[in-house]
Amino acid sequence: GQSLEQPSEVTAVEGAIVQINCTYQTSGFYGLSWYQQHDGGAPTFLSYNALDGLEETGRFSSFLSRSDSYGYLLLQELQMKDSASYFCAVRDEGRDDKIIFGKGTRLHILP
C-alpha cells in the first residue's frame, strides 16, 4: 500500500540547521509537498518538488530524489517561530490521485 515515513520528532538549537526526511511508497507519483502547522493553526504550504534536486525558498529548502523515493525539508538559521509540525505529502497517481500526508514531524527548537 501507499505510505509516507517521517520522524515523529526532531530537536534543534536556535540558529542551527535541521533536516526533516521523508520517504514515500506509492503506486504512482506526481511530486512531494511540504506543509507547516503551528499548534492550533492550519497547515500552510511550504514547497513542492516534482523533479529531482533542491528547491530553495529563503531559509527553507526542499529536496527530492525520485529514484530513491526520498525527500527532505531543510530549515536554516532556525528561529523559535519555526517550532511547529512539518508534514510531507504526495498525490498518489496510481490511486485516483489520492492525497496522502505523512504523520508529521514535530520540530522542537531550543534557545
Place this chain on the structure above:
Amino acid sequence: DTAVSQTPKYLVTQMGNDKSIKCEQNLGHDTMYWYKQDSKKFLKIMFSYNNKELIINETVPNRFSPKSPDKAHLNLHINSLELGDSAVYFCASSQDQGQGYTDTQYFGPGTRLTVL
C-alpha cells in the same frame, strides 16, 4: 480577504446529534477537500469535490455526507455524532493541474469538534 473560511470554529455537541460545518473558498479553485485531524495530529483526507462532483470518497462512515451547492462551497454534514468523531476538521482547496502546477492545498482555519 480570507481565502478559505470555515464556520463554526468550535463546535461542542452531544452524542447522537446532527451537525454541519460550512466551508467557502474565494480563490476560484476547482477542487475542495475535507480532512480530519485526530488528537495525534494525523491528517487524513475524507472527501474531495471537483466541480461539484465527488472524486475521492475515503472509507469514512456514511454518517458523514459532503454537500457542494457550487464550486466555491463544500459543506460537511454529520449525522448521529459519536465520541470518536471528536477531532479538528479542515476544509481545503486547490487548483487543477496546469502550467506552473504546484499542487498547493490552501487550508481553512479548522473546526474543532467536541462530542460529549
